[in-house]
Amino acid sequence: MLRAFLVEVATEEETVTNPLIPEFYDILWSGVIFVALLLVVWRVVVPRMYTALDARKDAIEGGLKRAEEAQAEAAATKGEYESQLAEARAEAGRIREQARVEGVAIVAEARETAQAEAARIAANAQVQIEAERAAALVSLRAEVGSLALDLASGVIGEALSDDKKSTALVDRFLADLESSEKAAK
Numbered sequence: 001m002l003r004a005f006l007v008e009v010a011t012e013e014e015t016v017t018n019p020l021i022p023e024f025y026d027i028l029w030s031g032v033i034f035v036a037l038l039l040v041v042w043r044v045v046v047p048r049m050y051t052a053l054d055a056r057k058d059a060i061e062g063g064l065k066r067a068e069e070a071q072a073e074a075a076a077t078k079g080e081y082e083s084q085l086a087e088a089r090a091e092a093g094r095i096r097e098q099a100r101v102e103g104v105a106i107v108a109e110a111r112e113t114a115q116a117e118a119a120r121i122a123a124n125a126q127v128q129i130e131a132e133r134a135a136a137l138v139s140l141r142a143e144v145g146s147l148a149l150d151l152a153s154g155v156i157g158e159a160l161s162d163d164k165k166s167t168a169l170v171d172r173f174l175a176d177l178e179s180s181e182k183a184a185k
Contacts, residue, residue, distance in 0.1 A: 141174060148173055 022030075145167070 144174065
C-alpha cells in the first residue's frame, strides 16, 4: 500500500502543473469574453459617454455664455440707470434753481405790491386827513366866528346882525390870528 501510495503521488507530481498559470482553454475563453465586452463597451458605452460629456460641455459653455450675456446686459442696464439718475439729478437741480428764481421774483413782486398798497393807503389817509382838517377848519371858523360875534356883541352891547359885516370881521380876526401864529414860529 505504501507502494501504491508512492506511485500515486509520483504520478500526481508529474501531472501537477503550476496553479498560477491557467490552462489554455481558460485563457482562450477569457480572451473571447474580454474582446466581446470590449466591443460592447466601445460600441455602446463609449458613444453614450461622449454624448453625455458633450451635452454637459454644451450646457456648461451655454451657461457661461448666458452668464456673460446677462452680466453684459446688467452692466448696460446699470450704465443706463446711472445716466438716467444723473439726468434726474441735473433736472432736479434745474427745477430747484428755477423755483428759487421764481420765489425771489414772487417775493419781490409781493414786496412791490405791498409797498404800492402801503403808499396808496398812506396817500388815501393823507387825503382823508387833509379833508378832515379842512372840514375841521371850516367848522372851527364858523364856531369861532359865531363865538367871536357873541362875545363882541356882549362887549359892545349891541347885536351884530349884519352877516356881511360880521363875516368880514371874523375873517379879519382869524387872518390876524394866523399871521401872529406864523410869526411866532
